[in-house]
Amino acid sequence: MRGLLPVDAFRNAFPYRFLPFQFMRWSDKEYLLTNIVGESCFLQASDFTSFVQKTLSDSSCAYKELKSKHFLLDSDSKLPIELLATKYRTKKAFMEGFTRLHLFILTLRCDHSCHYCAASSVPANQSGYDMNQETAKRAVDLMLCCPSNSLKVEFQGGEPLLNIDTMRFICEYSKDKAAGEKQLEYVVCTNLASLTKEKLDYIKQHSILVSTSFDGPRFIHDGNRCFCGGSSYDISVKNIKTVMNELGKNRISALMTASALSIKHPQEIVDEYVKIGFESIFLRSIRPYGRSRTLESQYSASEYLEFYRKALEHIIELNRQGIHIVEGFAQILLEKILTPFAAGFVDLQSPTGSGMSFVAYNYDGNVYASDEARMLAKMGDETFRMGSVYTNSYSDIFGGSTIRALVDNSCVEVIPGCSECAFQVYCGADPIHNYTTQGDIIGHRPTSDFCQQNKEIIRLLFEYLNSGDDFIRDLFLSWVSPRYSMGEA
Numbered sequence: 146m147r148g149l150l151p152v153d154a155f156r157n158a159f160p161y162r163f164l165p166f167q168f169m170r171w172s173d174k175e176y177l178l179t180n181i182v183g184e185s186c187f188l189q190a191s192d193f194t195s196f197v198q199k200t201l202s203d204s205s206c207a208y209k210e211l212k213s214k215h216f217l218l219d220s221d222s223k224l225p226i227e228l229l230a231t232k233y234r235t236k237k238a239f240m241e242g243f244t245r246l247h248l249f250i251l252t253l254r255c256d257h258s259c260h261y262c263a264a265s266s267v268p269a270n271q272s273g274y275d276m277n278q279e280t281a282k283r284a285v286d287l288m289l290c291c292p293s294n295s296l297k298v299e300f301q302g303g304e305p306l307l308n309i310d311t312m313r314f315i316c317e318y319s320k321d322k323a324a325g326e327k328q329l330e331y332v333v334c335t336n337l338a339s340l341t342k343e344k345l346d347y348i349k350q351h352s353i354l355v356s357t358s359f360d361g362p363r364f365i366h367d368g369n370r371c372f373c374g375g376s377s378y379d380i381s382v383k384n385i386k387t388v389m390n391e392l393g394k395n396r397i398s399a400l401m402t403a404s405a406l407s408i409k410h411p412q413e414i415v416d417e418y419v420k421i422g423f424e425s426i427f428l429r430s431i432r433p434y435g436r437s438r439t440l441e442s443q444y445s446a447s448e449y450l451e452f453y454r455k456a457l458e459h460i461i462e463l464n465r466q467g468i469h470i471v472e473g474f475a476q477i478l479l480e481k482i483l484t485p486f487a488a489g490f491v492d493l494q495s496p497t498g499s500g501m502s503f504v505a506y507n508y509d510g511n512v513y514a515s516d517e518a519r520m521l522a523k524m525g526d527e528t529f530r531m532g533s534v535y536t537n538s539y540s541d542i543f544g545g546s547t548i549r550a551l552v553d554n555s556c557v558e559v560i561p562g563c564s565e566c567a568f569q570v571y572c573g574a575d576p577i578h579n580y581t582t583q584g585d586i587i588g589h590r591p592t593s594d595f596c597q598q599n600k601e602i603i604r605l606l607f608e609y610l611n612s613g614d615d616f617i618r619d620l621f622l623s624w625v626s627p628r629y630s631m632g633e634a
């Protein structure tokens with residue numbers, strides 16, 4: 146068309162050009178438009194029709210909003226494109242520095258036997274399941290080959306505090322070897338049952354963040370989490386309070402895993418978090434690995450979403466009453482929706498975070514693309530094993546066929562179903578989940594629980610943002626600036 150008309154005639158006929166965007170019909174009256182840098186815009190149906198027909202008046206509010214948010218271009222200036230490119234680089238900045246989060250599976254032993262355990266833990270007295278110092282040393286050496294100047298070390302299990310000697314070794318060896326050239330942050334993911342004063346002193350001395358599991362009221366927590374030494378609830382509450390007092394509330398965060406029992410009690414769970422003194426809660430559904438595999442069918446994705454919706458509604462109401470509490474998953478999505486940043490949450494990235502942004506060193510020296518990949522391996526499927534600290538080099542592991550296949554098949558920009566989705570920029574791909582639940586790493590969106598869950602939660606957040614309730618908009622903005630919790634590990 147452009148070749149057939151003189152430039153001025155072209156401009157008169159088509160006064161603006163489209164920049165890349167997705168859209169969806171929001172209701173009979175409105176459309177939601179989003180773009181590659183995370184900007185969003187609700188348009189009246191009539192304005193949307195005018196916009197796509199290139200007849201939208203440049204004096205209208207809709208036009209000005211679309212222009213300012215990079216949905217259209219109406220000049221030959223390169224500046225808007227350069228600005229869009231800068232914003233795009235910011236949105237994809239999680240790829241800079243490559244793999245930043247390194248999970249060390251210190252042991253599979255655990256003093257709990259939670260019925261939803263995805264890690265396939267073994268009893269605390271079993272031998273042969275601890276990471277030894279030679280394996281730890283080799284894993285740290287590999288980690289320090291990663292180009293990023295800022296690395297996060299996460300101690301996982303089983304129960305990592307049962308192998309505190311290797312945890313100490315990793316902290317001290319990695320600090321010595323990095324020699325100040327890399328910034329190292331440490332997190333221990335622990336049920337806290339084996340916490341002692343000596344262990345806590347070490348955690349404090351080395352500024353290690355604590356991430357724990359807490360499922361809410363006693364009848365739910367003890368129902369989900371079986372502890373060989375008595376009530377898991379009692380020991381968790383006691384030690385959570387000790388950590389809060391000794392390290393500060395901002396040094397401990399908690400995850401809640403929703404069982405079939407949990408999803409009947411959203412308000413009670415949130416209230417228990419408030420009672421204990423938490424200012425954030427991270428809600429998540431059961432993962433389809435380990436002992437959880439058989440529990441997955443205990444509730445549907447729709448039932449989980451109903452639980453999530455009620456919990457979030459309650460959290461908003463508590464905030465209205467002046468009680469400060471944040472929901473962690475919503476906070477991550479809101480950071481993607483309301484800020485130029487990517488939130489750094491490895492489970493929602495394109496390409497996938499598995500291998501790219503995080504990696505798991507198993508207790509036996511095998512290296513997996515993610516925590517879930519090593520869980521799958523414990524179930525007998527080694528598909529996402531990237532190599533071994535004993536037999537493979539950094540380039541074998543981080544440039545090998547496993548990571549290449551994961552990246553190739555995990556860009557939402559081109560995946561069938563995701564490529565046209567208006568929520569694509571806020572979502573991500575999880576090829577290991579697709580493989581586990583659907584037998585295919587690309588997966589099938591219409592029957593994917595991962596897709597259903599993300600789509601409905603993102604939609605829910607947009608519903609709140611579009612509701613005209615200023616309190617909710619201000620609350621959500623306060624959750625993302627500044628961020629209140631440690632969140633994404």
Ligand code: SF4
Pocket residue numbers: 255256257258259261262263264265266302303304336370
């Ligand atoms: S979920 Fe955690 S605390 Fe529970 S058995 Fe598994 S590793 Fe242990």
Ligand code: SF4
Pocket residue numbers: 557562563564566567568569570572573590595596597599600
């Ligand atoms: S997984 Fe679903 S919600 Fe996420 S981008 Fe793909 S289609 Fe959209």
